[in-house]
Amino acid sequence: MLEDYHDEILSCTGCGFCKKSYYAYNFVQKESDYPKGKIMIAYGLLTGELNEDENVVKSLQKCSLCKRCEEDCPSLIKIADVIKAARYSLKMLLPPHQNLLKNFNEKNNIFGDENFEKDGGKIAFFMGCLTNREMKDVVISLFDKLGLNVSIVGGCCGYPIHKIGRETNEKMKEGLREKNFDRIVMACPNGMIALREFNPIHISQFILSLGIKESKKDKNYIYHDSAFLGRYFGIYEEPRQVIKKFGNLVEFSENRSKARQCGGEIEFKLAFPDEAGEMAEYLAREAKKTGATIVTASPHCYSHLKEFADVIDIVQLIEENIA
Numbered sequence: 001m002l003e004d005y006h007d008e009i010l011s012c013t014g015c016g017f018c019k020k021s022y023y024a025y026n027f028v029q030k031e032s033d034y035p036k037g038k039i040m041i042a043y044g045l046l047t048g049e050l051n052e053d054e055n056v057v058k059s060l061q062k063c064s065l066c067k068r069c070e071e072d073c074p075s076l077i078k079i080a081d082v083i084k085a086a087r088y089s090l091k092m093l094l095p096p097h098q099n100l101l102k103n104f105n106e107k108n109n110i111f112g113d114e115n116f117e118k119d120g121g122k123i124a125f126f127m128g129c130l131t132n133r134e135m136k137d138v139v140i141s142l143f144d145k146l147g148l149n150v151s152i153v154g155g156c157c158g159y160p161i162h163k164i165g166r167e168t169n170e171k172m173k174e175g176l177r178e179k180n181f182d183r184i185v186m187a188c189p190n191g192m193i194a195l196r197e198f199n200p201i202h203i204s205q206f207i208l209s210l211g212i213k214e215s216k217k218d219k220n221y222i223y224h225d226s227a228f229l230g231r232y233f234g235i236y237e238e239p240r241q242v243i244k245k246f247g248n249l250v251e252f253s254e255n256r257s258k259a260r261q262c263g264g265e266i267e268f269k270l271a272f273p274d275e276a277g278e279m280a281e282y283l284a285r286e287a288k289k290t291g292a293t294i295v296t297a298s299p300h301c302y303s304h305l306k307e308f309a310d311v312i313d314i315v316q317l318i319e320e321n322i323a
Contacts, residue, residue, distance in 0.1 A: 001085045002046050008082055009046065011075050012039045018069035018079060021260065024282055027275045032059040035069040035079045042086040057092045062275065064268040065163055066227035066261035087165030096270035097164045104168065108155040110266065115154030122182040124151040126200065128191045129160075130266065130299035135315055139187070142319040146210065151181065157194035160267045173197070187315050189228035189298050190265075202229060204238040204297060207318055212245070215321045219247040221312075222287050224305065225259035226298035239297040239314055246321040250292040252283070262296075264304030276304065284309035 018035035022028045031037035032055075041059055044050025065080040073079060093101065103112040110129045116136050117127075125139060132154065143150050153176070158168035176184070176198055184200040186192050192200045201209075221243050229235045236256045243249050254260055262283055263269060263276030287294050287309050294311040296302040302313040312320075 001088045002042060002082075005042070005078075005082045005085050006046065008077055009039060009043050011077055012036065013075060014040075015074065017072045017074055020072045021068050025275075025278050027278055033062065035063070035083075038063060038083050038086070039077070039079065042082050045086055045089055052090055052092060054092070057090055057094060060086050060090065061094055061097070061164065062268075062272055064227070064261050064263065064265045066265075067231040068227065068259075068261055070231075071257055084163065084165070087163075090165055093164065093166075094271050097267060100164070100267060100270070101161060101166055104156055104158065104161050108172075110156050110160055115156075116152060117154040118150075118152040120149045120151040122151075123148065124153050124176075124179070124181040124184045126153045126157070126184055126186045126188075126191050126195065127155075128186070128188040128299070129156045130303055131187050131315070134299050134303050135187075135313060138316050138319050142315060142322075145319065145322050150185070151179070153184075157188070157191035159190040159194035160265070162194065163265070164267050187297075187299060187313070189226050189232065190300065193228060193232060202233075202235055202238065202297065203318070204242045204314055205235070207242055208238055212322060214245045215323075216245065217247055217321075220250050220290065220292035221247045221295045221317075222250040222252060222290055222292035223255070223295050223297075224252065224262060224283060224301055225256055226296065226301055227259065227261050228265075228300075229297050230259060231257060235297075239295070242314060242318065243295055246317060250290050252286055262301050262305050264298070264300040264302075266300055266303075269304055277308070280305055280308040 063083050067080045070079050100110045103110050109115055113133055116132055155172055161168050184198050185206045186200045187203045223240055263279030269276040294309050295314055297314045305311045
């Protein structure tokens with residue numbers, strides 16, 4: 001897989017523009033902490049000039065694949081794709097990632113939790129691991145309030161496993177093909193990427209398609225763009241439109257395609273908790289200055305940011321504000 005990115009890797013001029021968004025953090029202390037350094041490591045693995053060891057593995061895994069650095073790359077290098085491809089060439093896994101893979105293989109859930117499922121109509125909501133853990137009851141209540149008999153599909157999409165450089169089985173996709181749902185709704189952008197072939201839509205898009213009435217209160221919300229919903233799918237406006245139905249929208253100084261990663265991608269957070277914490281604290285400080293509650297549109301972001309700030313997920317926001 002890494003061979004496919006030979007020309008992409010050679011396109012890196014070493015200019016260092018990819019470092020710009022990292023200067024706000026203290027954890028970046030050596031070249032391999034920056035995207036530029038990871039491209040160099042990928043080149044070394046590709047040419048055989050570099051041997052795999054624990055430091056190489058840590059350097060390549062210490063990246064959330066959020067693509068923020070690509071916004072500043074003048075050569076338009078697909079940095080996240082190169083890093084992900086390099087991970088597939090690795091034989092070693094970090095201990096937290098070994099545990100994720102074990103849980104996935106044994107329970108079809110990266111946490112080892114029991115997966116909630118419910119038979120219903122031809123519209124399906126894909127629960128996923130983190131939504132299942134963080135807001136299962138909220139999801140059930142939301143669809144009850146909407147009067148919709150949706151099917152709830154449990155289990156892990158497998159994308160966190162792909163991000164650490166391992167393949168997954170196709171059982172989830174086979175099951176979805178057999179059931180042939182008319183529409184699949186998701187709250188997790190990871191799941192949307194893994195199951196892209198089924199044309200899933202985000203919960204914010206689904207809610208807007210229902211034409212729900214406004215229930216606006218004088219409360220300020222600051223929206224955190226999920227990297228995977230935004231930079232991977234270009235979904236920026238729909239969550240904002242939902243927020244405006246229920247309150248006042250405030251923006252981070254860096255938003256939409258320039259938004260910062262919160263550190264909440266589960267495989268990144270488990271392996272590098274200090275770095276993930278520093279990313280979250282950066283966003284929490286800015287949000288606190290505005291006096292607004294952070295709204296997330298990814299359970300990965302919500303699960304992480306709630307440890308540092310006043311946060312509500314968009315699923316919770318919707319459920320709380322509709323009759």
